[in-house]
Amino acid sequence: MRGLRAQAIHGDCHAHNLLVDSAAGAVCGVLDFGDMIHAPLILEPAVAMSELLTEGLTTPDELAAILEGYTLVQPVEPAEVAVLFDLVTARHAVTILLHAWRSQHDRGGARVLEHAAGYAARSLDLLLGMGRAQLTQEWHDAAGTSALDDAPVDLGRRHRLMGAGVELFYEQPLHLVRGEGVWLFDPQGRKYLDVYNNVPHVGHSHPTVVRAIQRQTAILATHTRYLHETILDYAEELTARCPTHLDACIFVNSGSEANDVAWRMAQFATGHQGAMIMAHAYHGITDAVAAFTPGAGQPQDPRVVTLAPPPAALTASDSMDAADLAAVADDAEIAVRTLAARGFAPAAFFIDSALTSSGIYDPPPIWLATAVARLRAAGSLIVGDEVQYGLGRSGSHFWGYERRGLSPDIMTLGKPIGNGYPMGVVIANRRLIEAFQTRFGFFSTFGGNPVAAVAGLAVLHVLDREQLVANARTTGDYLRQRLRAIAAQHECLGQVRGAGLLVGLEVLGPDVHTAKVRTTQIVNRLASRDRVLIGSEGPMANILKLRPPMPFRREHADVLVEAISAAVSAVGLRPG
Numbered sequence: 001m002r003g004l005r006a007q008a009i010h011g012d013c014h015a016h017n018l019l020v021d022s023a024a025g026a027v028c029g030v031l032d033f034g035d036m037i038h039a040p041l042i043l044e045p046a047v048a049m050s051e052l053l054t055e056g057l058t059t060p061d062e063l064a065a066i067l068e069g070y071t072l073v074q075p076v077e078p079a080e081v082a083v084l085f086d087l088v089t090a091r092h093a094v095t096i097l098l099h100a101w102r103s104q105h106d107r108g109g110a111r112v113l114e115h116a117a118g119y120a121a122r123s124l125d126l127l128l129g130m131g132r133a134q135l136t137q138e139w140h141d142a143a144g145t146s147a148l149d150d151a152p153v154d155l156g157r158r159h160r161l162m163g164a165g166v167e168l169f170y171e172q173p174l175h176l177v178r179g180e181g182v183w184l185f186d187p188q189g190r191k192y193l194d195v196y197n198n199v200p201h202v203g204h205s206h207p208t209v210v211r212a213i214q215r216q217t218a219i220l221a222t223h224t225r226y227l228h229e230t231i232l233d234y235a236e237e238l239t240a241r242c243p244t245h246l247d248a249c250i251f252v253n254s255g256s257e258a259n260d261v262a263w264r265m266a267q268f269a270t271g272h273q274g275a276m277i278m279a280h281a282y283h284g285i286t287d288a289v290a291a292f293t294p295g296a297g298q299p300q301d302p303r304v305v306t307l308a309p310p311p312a313a314l315t316a317s318d319s320m321d322a323a324d325l326a327a328v329a330d331d332a333e334i335a336v337r338t339l340a341a342r343g344f345a346p347a348a349f350f351i352d353s354a355l356t357s358s359g360i361y362d363p364p365p366i367w368l369a370t371a372v373a374r375l376r377a378a379g380s381l382i383v384g385d386e387v388q389y390g391l392g393r394s395g396s397h398f399w400g401y402e403r404r405g406l407s408p409d410i411m412t413l414g415k416p417i418g419n420g421y422p423m424g425v426v427i428a429n430r431r432l433i434e435a436f437q438t439r440f441g442f443f444s445t446f447g448g449n450p451v452a453a454v455a456g457l458a459v460l461h462v463l464d465r466e467q468l469v470a471n472a473r474t475t476g477d478y479l480r481q482r483l484r485a486i487a488a489q490h491e492c493l494g495q496v497r498g499a500g501l502l503v504g505l506e507v508l509g510p511d512v513h514t515a516k517v518r519t520t521q522i523v524n525r526l527a528s529r530d531r532v533l534i535g536s537e538g539p540m541a542n543i544l545k546l547r548p549p550m551p552f553r554r555e556h557a558d559v560l561v562e563a564i565s566a567a568v569s570a571v572g573l574r575p576g
């Protein structure tokens with residue numbers, strides 16, 4: 001029941017609470033709001049259906065007509081129809097029980113229920129006689145929800161309308177209709193533990209964020225060419241959490257757009273055209289950004305060079321010896337020279353400080369400081385891409401670059417900041433932003449609109465109020481500790497990487513192909529058997545990627561770890 005849509009409902013909608021205009025033959029009023037309650041929406045037709053039976057005004061085989069009438073005004077979901085039989089029969093059972101109790105303790109009260117209890121017993125018999133399956137099917141037909149009930153999402157239709165190349169997760173694609181906290185629900189009301197999605201940062205459909213968006217959307221949704229204080233409040237709250245030189249914002253609509261703007265700003269500020277990125281990095285989909293995103297399918301751009309990822313076993317608190325640091329400095333040096341040989345100097349080094357698509361690493365500050373020193377000496381700006389690690393996901397710092405000891409010149413934000421409302425932000429020094437605005441002008445129609453601003457503010461407030469950064473730390477530590485324990489027991493598990501609520505678990509095999517196949521098998525088994533949703537990551541796609549919404553707690557971690565342990569046992573026994 002918790003998974004169903006809820007709202008204020010009348011709660012007692014039966015014939016005695018309606019006024020009818022007999023001349024017009026229409027209902028003209030509703031009485032008795034004393035039972036109003038915030039409850040699953042489907043209780044409204046459930047009460048009406050069972051009361052009309054109890055009052056003897058209808059028969060079980062006419063119930064579908066009531067539901068059909070209701071759905072003409074208020075469509076219902078398959079999961080709601082799926083529980084109707086239980087709700088209607090439970091209501092009758094309660095009437096019978098109340099009557100039985102009153103017969104012993106409250107004679108007067110029992111007499112009031114006499115008639116209803118008789119009907120209730122008869123109706124209950126009839127309902128049970130017709131059976132749950134038959135009635136539920138009739139009600140699905142009446143509500144127009146039967147097509148969705150068991151059918152997989154229509155793949156042919158999807159391919160026809162969106163192109164066959166559009167990606168889908170999992171061997172058995174999931175059809176999801178609702179989310180709440182760390183849970184997702186399919187049309188049958190089955191719930192899935194979400195250990196993958198970072199966009200619903202403070203939890204799916206968080207009521208504070210939803211209310212803020214609903215309220216603002218009903219008032220005003222314009223753009224930044226008018227004065228509006230909410231976007232200033234948001235900019236103020238964001239920049240207050242940044243180093244002092246990052247003091248002004250440009251608002252856009254996605255992480256890709258934010259990186260595109262950062263790239264233009266870096267080229268403008270330095271007069272250079274070269275870009276440095278980490279090997280296997282992902283920064284987005286615009287033409288310019290895809291050029292420095294090897295995974296985006298774009299040919300290698302000569303203006304772009306890659307740096308090697310850090311040694312995988314390193315953690316943020318490790319030190320590095322002189323030889324390892326010399327290797328990092330050499331790698332940066334080679335990158336600068338390679339660009340120079342192609343006629344370019346570096347404008348920007350883009351780094352996602354979680355190194356997510358490179359394989360999820362957690363190297364110490366000295367690793368990054370060593371590379372960055374060389375790149376800065378060549379005139380490069382540093383762009384901290386916080387699309388993955390921003391807003392406290394590391395558990396130790398609000399911004400991921402702080403965990404790496406880095407102070408970027410420009411930072412970019414996306415995914416989690418609007419909890420599902422599309423937003424992107426570029427934060428830089430005001431002088432740079434003003435020079436950029438003067439040279440190019442800049443306006444994004446939707447960027448920074450008042451609805452986006454309230455969504456962003458609400459996310460920051462919920463993060464603080466629910467202490468979700470601290471939760472990312474404690475739950476993340478607990479999760480990694482439990483994963484290490486199972487990794488020690490399974491030959492096909494390797495390193496446990498990451499910090500906070502971004503965790504990578506390495507899957508091993510006799511060869512790269514087997515490791516990748518095992519990873520896919522584990523991910524699919526978790527989704528279809530255990531209803532636990534995770535992903536895979538890394539250049540060899542052999543890292544289990546665990547990146548849940550931030551209200552992910554210990555009890556969720558326990559469910560996840562048990563499921564992974566069982567899946568790994570099953571998969572490890574199979575031949576690759």
Ligand SMILES: Cc1ncc(COP(=O)(O)O)c(C=O)c1O
Nearest residue numbers: 254255256282283284352387414
């Ligand atoms: C590190 C990083 N930067 C940028 C992007 C692009 O963001 P968007 O998909 O919102 O354009 C992504 C998306 O996955 C990302 O992971």
